[in-house]
Structure formats: structure tokens, C-alpha cells
Amino acid sequence: MTDLTRRHALGVGGALGLVAFTGLTTASALARRPPRTGAHLAGQAPLPPPYQVPLPIPRTLKPLATTGGVDRYEITQRETTAEILPGVRTPLWTYDGTFPGPTIEARRGRPVIVRHRNELPVPTVVHLHGGRTPASSDGYPTDLVLPRDWHEPARMNGMHMDGMSGMRDPRAVESRLTRDYTFPMDQRPTMLWYHDHRMDFTAPAIWRGLAGLHIIRDDAEDSLGLPAGPREIPLAITDRAFSADGTLRYPSLDPTLRTKPGVKEEYLAGVLGDVILVNGAPWPVHEVDAARHRLRVLNASNARHYELEAVTDDGRRLDLVQIGADQGLLTTPVTHRTIPIAPAERYDVVIDFKDVKPGTKVRIINRLGSGRTRDVMAFRVTRRTKDDTRIPRTLSNDLPTWRRGEATRVRDFSFRAGRMNGGHGWLIGGKPFDPSRTDVTVRLGDVELWRLVADVHHPVHLHLVGFRVLSRGGRAPRPQDAGLKDTISLRPGETAEIITRFDAYRGRYLFHCHNAEHEDMGMMANLEVH
């Protein structure tokens, strides 16, 4: 009998062990390691070898006028074509004819007014990501700039059917053809970016090219002695997929982007392209002196995350010294081996090519990529040179230090998949976005602590304010979470606590997931500052 029991026990144990082993190996084979949120969109165009195309630097936009203490600019949003992949032309939607759009250089405290003229076939909205901007110029998704001869494509009984909510937003302020956006620039110097934020159609509009950089500087930063001029390089990283004829591929349900929002079901988690573009060029190369360089990195991709590292031809990994985050300079520099960067995040890093042999390359690699998406770009070191730049131990001393005890409210938000309008969508706190519903009301000047929980990758972005990361996954934040942020990357099953003061302006703002596909499919919420 004992023998039988023992055989029994061994049998049950063995069977359970076998099932567990099979389950775990299946999980290890099927699951994405590292995890990735989004679906691959394969291109059909022949792809160029890496590190052949020179890195373009977006041109700096010249102001039309600088009188009255204000810089005035004009940007025309229009269709154009560009040779992104060699030998084929790619139709794009652009700010002023280029992708990325022209860079706006602003000074702290000196207002910028940008007149946007919409010559595209659809309505647009401009949002300055990271800007401390009055609500009327913040680019609320229904504050549309309509094309000259735009007719509402589908209106039934006064209902506006292109909104997810299926109803017209009574607070929307629409304009026709042009709109002046006023940015006070009363904020810490940093690199922002402007992009389209139209209700339901943000992701395809950014994909087609509607994104540009906006840099704020001040005297204090200028006096630090950081690498500048040609040794300060903006890097806007995006992924795209191309058809054989050069046109961009994108799984829109309505390729005209006029009426029906959304992407094909399998791309609900996000669209991942197979071509990595930096400043609009595929896997570019940039010639540099063997000296310190300041890289101002933006992930302008819709859904792709990167973990960047710099590797020399002989396999050495160069330090990436972070000097700034989304919302400007850190207090002191932080040295990293790799930089994880989620959609819409920015990192301000200094890399020193001093010990790199002239004639060799330093490749920027994406550790989260596979195959061609592992490569990002390369620097070719040309010559040894004198370097009188420095990275001061103290970069800034104006970082806000909000403490837990100061928070007047604690709020919890879940970011997860769910049902909306009878289909799949993405929800915040269990609800899909509705412009006519106020989700959160905060008092101007209040400090609040927000606790965020994610099911898959969700880069969470707050309009108007910068925040500090207090904890991640119940533990201390990562070294890369330092400084003042406006977007925090939550990984699958991850939590974070952030703290901020809602100051500057009253009005209707947003917070949302910056996976652009999630954002279009419900993952936004209204933030009323009053």
C-alpha cells in the first residue's frame, strides 16, 4: 500500500511537474522578452544599409517679427513628398514642408506666438508637448483648425459622429484655416516638441509627419559650459513602415482620416514600424569631433520604446551622462549605461567621444529592438580636437521638491484595456475618453500625489505641469526617473507614484497615455484646473 501511495504521489508530482515545465517553456517561447506593447507593421520597400544617410538637423525657424517682446512665427501645415528611403518618394503631412518640422528656438520668459495655417485635407490641432501653456493654446483635441473648405463629413441630428463619444463637444473652440497659439515660455529651459493632437486621429497624423522640436533656453543654462552649437544635436527618433512605392503604411480604418477613427483590430496595442528614422532619416550617420556632445533625445514614435546604448566599433559601451529630463536640467548629472525612452519622453545626455579612435564609429543601439530595429544610428568620429566644454557638478538648483506630506489629494488611476463603444479600447479609471466629462478637478496651486497602475506599457503624460517620480513598483524610482518629468513610462504590471503642483493656468487640460494608438482609442482623461 505504501508503495502504491508513493507511486501515486510520484505520478501526480511528475505529471504536475511536466505540465508546469511545458507551461513555463511555452510562456518563455511565446511571450515577448523584453516585453513590447504593439504589433509589427512590416514594410515592403527595400531598406537601405545602416549608417549611409547623413543625419539631417531640422532647420531653425526664423521669426517673422520680434517686436514687443514677443517672437512671432508662422507655420504652414501642408502635404509634400520627401525622399526618405533612397530612390522613392514618400508623401508626408508636414509642418512647413519638412519632417520633422522646423525647430523653434525660444528664450525663457519671452512669449512665442505661432500662427498655424492648415492647408492639409483634414482638421488639425497643435499641442506643444511639455509646454506650460494657457488652456486656449494647449491644443485641446476638439479645438480644431479646419481646412478652408472643410465640411463636416457626417453630422446626424446635430451630432458630430467623428468623435469617440459620438457627440459634439460644447466647449470646443474651432477656427477656420488659421489659429494663433500663444506660448508664454514661462518655464524651465528644456526641449519640448509640438505635434498634432486632433481628437481620434492623433496617431496617424503624427505618423504622417506632424511633429517638430521646440527648444527653450535661458542665460543660466547657456553659462554652464555644456557642449553647444554643432556639438549640441537634437535626435527625434521615430519608427515607420513603408510600401514598395515609398508611401507610409499605416493600418487606419479610414485612410483619408476624415470620418472613421481607429486602426485595424490587430494594431490596437500600437503600431510598430520596421524602419528607424532619426530626424526623418533611416539609420543615419553623423560625423563628430572626438569631444563631448550634447544629445537631446526625443522618442517621437507612436508606440515603440527604446533602450539606448552607445557602443564603439571595438565593443566598448560609452557612458551616457544624463543632464536633463523632460522638463529641463537635473540638479546633478547622472551617469547611465543605457537610457530607456518611451514615446514622448526626452533625455538630455552628454556623450564623450574623446577616447574613440578617429575613423571609427559609435553606434546607438536599441536593446529592446530585434533585427533592423536594434540599430538606431551611428556617430563617425573624425578627428581629435580641443574640448573646452564641461559638465558642471551642479546643473540647476530650481528643481521643485514636493514632499508626500504636502499633497492635499491622493488619486489612483488604472491604465488598462477594456471595452468601449462595443469594441476593444483603452481606459483610464475604467472609462474611455469623453470630452464632455470632467474626470479630475484640481484647485490651482494644489499639490497632488497620483498613483498610477498599468496593465501593459503606458507612457502617461500630463499636460500643463511637470512632476517628480516618488516611487516605481513600490520601490525607489530608477536613476533614469530623476528630474522633472512630464511623461512617465509604465511597464506591464508596473505602478508609480508621481507628485506635482497644479499651478500656472486655470482651464481644461488633459492627461493621457502617449502611446498614440492608445490615446486615439480612449486612453485620455480631462483635467480641470480651477
Add this chain to the structure above:
Amino acid sequence: MATTTDVEHRTSPVWWTLRTIVGLHVVAIFGQPVFAGVLLSGDFDGLRMHATGANVTTSLGYVQLIVAIVVWVRLRRVGPFAATLALVAAETVQYFAGQAGALWLHLPLGVATIAALVVQFVAVWRQEPTHD
């Protein structure tokens, strides 16, 4: 089950201790998916509960391992020790997989660990080893 005489029928106190600790362990481990669900539904406090639950469950695992060693020495039964050792190993991996966010491992390993513990629970309650 072995047929027993009246004298032999009294189950060893050590075995009762094992039964108790395995029972507590089952209760503790069943809290883990519950707290994970609370967390993923957006309640931030679910994280604290899930973390506390992980500490309690893993600690119970180590206590159970000590009891299983006593069972092995006193009752000359190595089975509970071998099973508990495997469980403790799985729970330790599980703990770090959870902290590292390796959900591909954390979820199936969690399910397998619970299943194995339930099987062990049934086994220790069905068997009635007695004093030597």
C-alpha cells in the same frame, strides 16, 4: 492508507504541524492572485497587499521547509521535504520574477505553484503517518 491498530492510529504531532503549515500556506498563496487582481483593476493599495502577501507566502514556505526537515528526521519521510524544497525554489524565483516585472514567468509560475501546493495539501491530509 495503511491499516492501523489502535495504538498506531494517533497521527504524529509533527505531521499535524506539517498539515497546519501547509494549510496556512495554501490560504496565503491564494491571496496573491486576489491582490494582483485588485492592483491591476487600478487600486494602488493592491501593490502593498501583493508585496506583503509575497513576503508572508515565501516566509511560510521556509517555515514549511523546516517542518518538512523535522518530518524527514523524525518520521523518516523524505517526500514532504522534496516537495517543499521544490515549492520554496519556485516561490523564490517567483518573488524575483515579480520584482523584475518578468510577467511571462511570473504568471504561469504562480499558477503552477498554487496547483502544486494544493496537491501537497491533499497529500498531507490523506496520509496519516504515525510515531515510530
